[in-house]
Amino acid sequence: MILFFLWLLLPILFPNATYVLAAPVEWMEALIENLRSSTFWEDTGSTLGKAALAFALGFGIGVPLGLLLGRINWLSDAFELPVDFARSIPVSALFPAFVLWLGIGSGSQVAAAAFGCAMIFVINIIYGVRACRPQREAYLKTLGAGPWIVFTKVIAWEMSSPLLSAARLSLSNSLVLIVVTEMLGGGVGGLGQRIQDSRFAYRVPDMWVAIVVIGVIGLLLNRIITFLERRFIHWQGM
């Protein structure tokens, strides 16, 4: 609330600051104008769509890979170093390689963000699977359960907590990476590109509209995951 009032007073107290921060009236005008324009919705949809696709790809690649590496010892021995190495590289540093491979545009942006998400899933699932209580698996075996039953009745449940943590990290990460790669000059729209374009044109209110929209999206995604966590892993603690 205090921040809001400071913001209202901003143009009076520090007129020069409006080069950096948008003044309230202008920002509201820009917001309404943006909400009315179709390009704004196209850009928002494009960023969201790419982030969702990257998240889905990262999930699809990372979870099975994490399961394999977490369960099969010789595989994890062989791949521990490469995986640790790969996840240590900032995805933004790899982005140029993705551009050379897939060209400028959505493809390389999604691939880079998907790589980042996959790494998060792999690491979390590996440690999640390794942390499974061996007694529970042994117990199911004495009841005659095969590997598939052990997976569905025990491992999938034990994994659910690290899986949701990874999902939370991946969701915000995919949004960050998509926006960053859009700003790096993907050249095909999106909120990141919109921020860059507004900045170069000194349309500070427009820039802040895009930034705030990204913030709101991130907040909503986080709330969804928190809800899922409370809904599905309420049994935690034993």
Next chain:
Amino acid sequence: MSSLLDSLTVSNLEVSYSNGSSVVADINFNVPASSVGVLLGMNGSGKTTILNTVAGLIKPKSGEVLLAGSPLSGDSVGYLFQDYRQTLLPWRSNLGNLRLPLELRHVPVSEAESQVRDLLSSSEVDLPLSKVADWIAGFASSDCRAFDSLFLVALASYSLS
């Protein structure tokens, strides 16, 4: 309850580590039906290894475990683990844990639950299951978990009949 009436025979059992060195060897014993046997030994002498083998968790290097003359199948042993409290599945309710063995034998849920309730009502321990049945096992008291575990062992044998 036929399984409880037949004797358990362990003959010439040898269990080894994956590198080939022996953990226990030349183990022979017979537990007659309806009797209680005790396995005594020093710390680290292999009691748990032997029991894990009997329960089918470890494949012996040689020798065999027989129940009433035929090899023990995976699901015919009730085994109370040393750290039995860890074996309950905390995401399931107490009742959900108790009917798990039946579920794994493809008994429909409703039937499994009524079997569990029947057996509970005939047990000497007075557990107010109607009250705690739907509680999540992860938050159950340790006594309650101990009871669940013991009951499961009984159930494993009982449901064979």
